[in-house]
Amino acid sequence: MTALAIQQLDKSFGGLRVARGIDLVVEAGERRLIIGPNGAGKTTLFSLITGEIAPDGGSVALFDDDITRMPARRRAHLGLARTYQIITLFPKDTLLHNLLLSLLGLSRLRWNPCARLAKQDALQQEARQRLAEIGLGHIADRPLAQTSYGERRRVEIAMALAQKPRVLLLDEPFAGLSLEERREVRALLATVPRDVTIVMIEHDMDVALDFADRITVMHLGEIVVEGARAEVVADPRTREIYLGE
Amino acid sequence: MKRVGWAVALIVLAAVPLWVGGSFYVNIVSQILIAAIFALGLDILVGYAGLISLGHAGLFGIAAYTVAILLEHGFGHSVAIIAALGMTLATTMLFAVLALRTTGIGFIMITLALGQLLWGLGYRWIDLTHGDNGVSGTSRPMPFNISLDSADHFYYATLLIFVAVLIGMAILTGSAFGASLRGTRDQPRRMTALGFDVWTIRFIACVMSGLCSAVAGILFFYYNEFISPHALALSASAEVLLMVIAGGSGTLLGPVAGAALVVIMKSVMSAYIERWNFTLGAIFVLIVLFMPEGLVPGSRRLVRFLLAAAKTGRGAAPARSGG
């Protein structure tokens, strides 16, 4: 079963072509890594998939649904979740509240102007539990602004997972983390079951390479190389792209 | 502890006609409550949705004018009030659809223009509104056959409505929808990615805000038995916005404090301080410089600081609690 199918995706900003005829197929349960030098268009590709940017041409399909014209917020309801390169969570709110929001986004409760959020036991419990699962249960009531960068990264991933996604897009989840923190995040990702398909953008080869089943290499808005780990690493074009820079 | 505070406040407010010293002052408190209702409604947008509106006096005014004009043409109070609520609701929805095309400064500009549109109509559509002369009323409604003519009775009616609005705000801000709204203020992009419909959330906030403005406008008309275009001018929109910001946007009591500040300055202090407008302006500038988050949060911070300093015997910076 195909989790994500992208066909001939095109996007230009003025004269700058950031996506050129991208074809990408990710199978359900797969662990896909997207790499490429800066400016390759990787994050833009994610934004095209989530619907934050509208493509000029081509299509995006999530499992059986064509989501090309679908507004971004509805894609979340179809099981698409994403983390960002720059963490943009809610710094003045507690970790618990951040997680509550990610649970709320997919719940009918979010429209309810009378239901007291603090009294929603089921939601509160699930939020605390998810924080505990990533080892942050003890600081659930701390404001996000008072946590470390690594802790925030984990919160962000936990929030994405709280959306019970079928496809999870991770944009440089290891960026800016210490060695210890990388190991923690790596361990967290290993616990994600295979009914969640993961597509990751990463720069740090050491951590990412052994995570991926298949690797896609992008350059200047195009997919240049794609295949299993060994093939891609051996491919001369890969080296050219990275060393030729 | 908090509950005791609320209970005391309620008792104090309920007893106002007894201790405040004459119907002049009872009327002042009525004015404060009406302004507070208006400010609380605006705060839904400013403090919770993060959208600054400089045109809210237009919504306030259209409610007041609808009641005034319908009464003048012989309709009863119930019809006039319901029509005013409906008219304001419709206008708010139209304005929201237009204004929500932008955010930030664009939203400020477009709400200013929309407010000016309504002001212009009030000022110039003389056949309907008598222009600068305004529209007068002659009677107040009589709910359950109780007359509201006296200052005390009108005050109690206003107090009841104010308490209802305040309770409504408290419920709203603590609710799941309230959390959704605040989320769209802080990180709209992230909220969309989480599955929230940011536009619709903001639209609903606009409608709620418009409803409060309508209630305030209707009360305002009955209080004065008069409405003129002056109530829709840019300065009126600016004034209610200042009440919210100076008092502390995004808090329950901030708009109330701001309303009290402005009304007291205008109605009471103007008798003692000749340059009260200047003083009010200076207070606003000082608030921005020293308590930029507003009077209520700023005072809380000050009190906490003083308490902590008293406890430890030396200055201690209290940690900011979450939320």
Added chain:
Amino acid sequence: MSLWLVLTVNSIAFGGLLFLLSAGFSLIFGLMRIPNLTHGSFFMLGAYFGASFVIWGSAPFWLAAIIGAVLVALLGGLLERFVLRRLAGQNEAQVLVTLGVSFMIADLCLMEWSGDPISVEAPSPLQGVARFGGLIFPTYRIAIILLALIVAVALWALIDGTRLGAMIRAGVDDPQMARICGIRVSTLFTVVFCLGAGLAGFAGMIGSPILSIYPGLDSDMLPLALVVVILGGTGSLLGSLLGSFVVGFLYNFGQALLPELAYFVLFLPMVLILVMRPQGLFGRRAP
């Protein structure tokens, strides 16, 4: 026929006046993203200052206008340097402070000059009418139009031809990038704010023979400046110029032909532009 002519001349003249007022606002808003709600007060204050120099100081009209403008520019500089600079990006605080200052200025003007409207006569060579091609034009209004054009050309030369202008343009396009390129953005901001305030003050005095000076002039003029800037696009001189003339026409013809809908006619285009093309006719970035 002559009604149309009179309306047209008045519209263009009023547009010229609006340009002097709005050019400053557009620069301030375009460069610093500050909705400077004190701008109307600057206009009024410049008028009061200038009028004082003329009436009580017996100064010549133009000198009074310039001194008034300089005083207002200084005031603007102080406001920017000591208050607004601290509030970058905080819209609520900027709104609160600029409105607060406008309250203070309005009350001080009321205290100093009382509530009676002050009329200032146009300088004597410009009083009366001029005949041209068989038509009669009020001389002062023609003078305003010429003055506005001269200022427009001067500003254009400044912005397009000088280093300062290049820095302003860079700052309007991308303030962060401008900082990275070594442009002293804070000093630039103060300079532009002074320039904008001074222009507004100058406009106030120039407009006084037509509008006279009265409490409330500030809140009458401010929304008009906003409409101009929104229509024309922020940070664009050409936009301010064209926007000013459009508003001048809408205002005058609206008052004359559709008095009941005069303000409707004025503000409706502003709403439509904000909805359909938020960056205005010539602006670079949406507000």
